[in-house]
Amino acid sequence: MSLRIRTIALATASALAAAIAAQAADLAVDATRPPAAVRSEHLRMGAATAPDGQTLGVNNRYLTRNGRPWMPVMGEFHYTRYPPEHWGAELAKMRAQGVDIVATYIIWNHHEERAGQFNWAGDRDLKRFVELARANGLLVVIRIGPWAHGEVRWGGTPDWVVNAMPTRRDDPVYLTYVERYWREIYKQVEGQLWKDGGPVIGVQLENEYNIGGPGAGAGHIATLKALARKIGFDVPLYTVTGWDNAVYPKGEVIPVFGGYADEPWSARQGRLPPKEVYAFRFGSRVGGDLGAQTTSRNAGTIESDMDDTPFLGAEFGGGVPIMYRRRPYLSPDDVAAMLPVQLGSGANLYGYYMFHGGRNPQGHTTLEEDDRQGGYNGMPIVNYDFQAPLGQYGQVHPVADAVRPYHLFMKAFGARLAPMEVQRPAARLSGRDDVATPRWSVRSQGDRGFVFFNNHVRQFDTPVQAKTRFEVKLPGGSVTFPSRAVDIPAGAYFIWPINLDLDGANLAWASAQPLTRLEDADGPLYVFSATKGVPVEMAFSADVEVTLNGKRLKAVDGRVVTPTLTPEGMRELFVRPPGGKRVRIVLISAEQARQAYVLPFGGKDRLVLSADPIFADEAGWSVRSKADAGFRLALLPALDAAPQASLPLRRAKGQGPFQVFEAQAATKALSAEIKPLREAKTLPPSEIGGRAKAVLQPYAEQYGRSGAWTLSLPKGALEGLSEAWLEIDYAGDVARLFDGVDMLDDQFYYGPKWEVGLSRFGDRLDRDWTLTVLPLRADNPLYIQPELKAAIPAGGQVGEVTGVRIVPEYELRLTAARK
Secondary structure, three states: OOOEOOOOOOOOHHHHHHHHHHOOEEEEEEOOOOOOOOOOOOOOOOOOEOOOOOEEEEOOOOEEEOOEEEOOEEEEEOHHHOOHHHHHHHHHHHHHOOOOEEEEEOOHHHHOOEOOEOOOOHHHOHHHHHHHHHHOOOEEEEEEEOOOOOOEHHHHOOHHHHOOOOOOOOOHHHHHHHHHHHHHHHHHHOOOEHHHOOOEEEEEEOOOOOOOOOOOOHHHHHHHHHHHHHHOOOOOEEEEEOOOOOOOOOOOOEEEEEEOOOOOOOOOOOOOOOOHHHOOOOOOOOOOOOOOOOOOOOOOHHHHOHHHOOOEEEEEEOOOOOOOOEEOOOOHHHHHOHHHHHHHOOOOEEEEEEEEOEEOOOOOOOOEOOOOOOOOOOOOOOEEOOOOOEOOOOOEOHHHHHHHHHHHHHHHHHHHHOOOEEEOOOOOOOOOOOOOOOEEEEEEEOOEEEEEEEOOEOOEOOOOEEEEEEEEEEOOEEEEEEEEEEEEOOOOEEEEEEEEEEOOEEEEEEOEEEEEEEEEOOEEEEEEEEOOOOOEOEEEEOOOEEEEOOEEOOOEOOEEEOOOEOOOOOOOEEEEOOOOOOEEEEEEOHHHHOOEEEEEEOOEEEEEEOOOOEEEOOOOEEEEEEOOOEEEEEEEOOOOOOOEEOOOEEEEEEEOOEEEEEEEOOOOOOOOEEEEEEOOOOOOOOOEEOOOOEEOOOOHHHHHHOEEEEEEOOOOOOOOOOEEEEEEEEEOOEEEEEEOOEEEEEEEOOOOOEEEEHHHHHHHOOOOEEEEEEOEEOOOOOEEOOOOOOOOOOOOEEOEEEEEEEEEEEEEEEEOOOO
């Protein structure tokens, strides 16, 4: 996308260059194209009306709820990969992060590992999981397969099926067992479908399906849908994954899409080229290699179905798994920068895979995908943390703070954004490796819209986009902003509004991101967040009365433009539309935006800023602080009375318009003791092979060459705490943690410290554990990011533990004051 710069006639080339450098680089787009007409009659979905009259719908452009455009956030969480006694709390955490829908694979070999022996108890209790989702205000999409993938052996298809019959096609024997399995699933969700007043709104059929030939192809998906309907799965949405040349029957299912910041399934050993998830999609929804285990050279159905289906996402990577041959470590920005790109490309459902990590359950054998058993990828036996926003032990990873501001935006403004058309700038990237050209788009409807911008590309340096303004041509005329050109920093990404209606007051534009809308005693309250390193201006229509810090601003050239705003300097900003009520605007910093939650308390939604994770349940709020025993919460709107608290709570000095409370828990010092048990032995060279023709994970007998340590933990580590975290600093190839011969957890080394939540193993703290580390040879051709990989002498190996510690996690409980 080349920059449109005003041409200046000067005598010499050097003078011309100097003049160009001094001019604003106005990025231009023609946003006059109206959105396509809304159509839905061609989409044959199921029952869309609940007993209370609420409706869910889908058309060729977006989802609807009760007839209004709806832009939800969906997050994947596998109930079979998490202890059932904690499902309620984890679903509440997801809700607090801004998730509206929980999606989950129903993995066949987790429920029928042996033919005819179904297990729906404990961590397989789907019925209980769905009921808890409903209790926590979440809707549910069930991905019933029968083939799932999910880094499970044979995609979740039981061994006894794979060994005895053709799969993933209209084979009558196979379909007999699929029907038996699906009928068991239906028993678990019966009465919980949307039409029954339950939370289950969607069913995904199969996964990554691009198989052709007799009994396969789109006809097989049609067969599966007909079977699901016959059994009783009557839901508002039927979906399939649409990438990697997927095939499906048009009108019978809605394709969903995704994209990942890296490809741990790749056989490449180095840094990947710039990923397409950071480049706006115009004319395609397919996001490159998503790891499908079948290939097809034929065109996928979506290529001729885009005008008839909305752009919905199901697998935008909330992280990536660590696979044996490739071990990328994602930064929060690697994941969060995808949101403005996908939303700016037209996505109207942002679905994460995974949003919540977990651990593989153990059955009669291990169930992970294994490259030595015919799987394409080599996975840990237990660990499925996925670097997701919520981790394997429920920890809130930093990526959650980076993506949550976008969830708040979608919640507050998604109904306005969903009907908007994607408007493509005239210029484009010169190629996949072009990281210098500005990456941006506009979505608009009439004269209203949003600018989406991304200047972050994982593992690549992007330049400062100097002296930049946006020139957007709308049906009612062009808007060029900000008033003064700005330098957009390397790594920045954001969403800025154009002609945003603030309860009747027209915000012509702002160089700040809308975050949420609240109400206090004085009326509507809008919260914006600054973009780090970019000055904030807001411009209003001339008929809007604008008061900044008690001073009314004057209109100039048909606009009321604020001076540069900062969260610290903007004490009060009020706007009043002609004949309307006063509207308050609050600006917070980019750092504060990453601490922002919107949660109900005392009968009203409140914005709360907290460096520590928060989630809400029926009783109130739970705030959890790792390592630091202090708590600080800033609330807006303010509470009428101080809440009841589990710790002594004190009012602190206000933070701008926020009401601030602080609390301090009693600190607890914890330590672990580690002693060498046996030294590591020299490993043989790694093997190359398998379906990926890449380095294979070690075979079982090689783990006897691991170094080992005895680990002693304090028996009372969990007393008075919400959690205690074991942090292991090590370097090697594969680390494993045992209680006797029971494997508690494992991890492929990829750089950061290994974090283990001890509450999961509270009944095992009274005995010593064993930590093993299989050494990593210098010539092993697996990929670890160079800046994170331990140094290994040429011809040597490394397998060491450099430290262990226990980090306490403190909890503050808050409930509303009794009247």
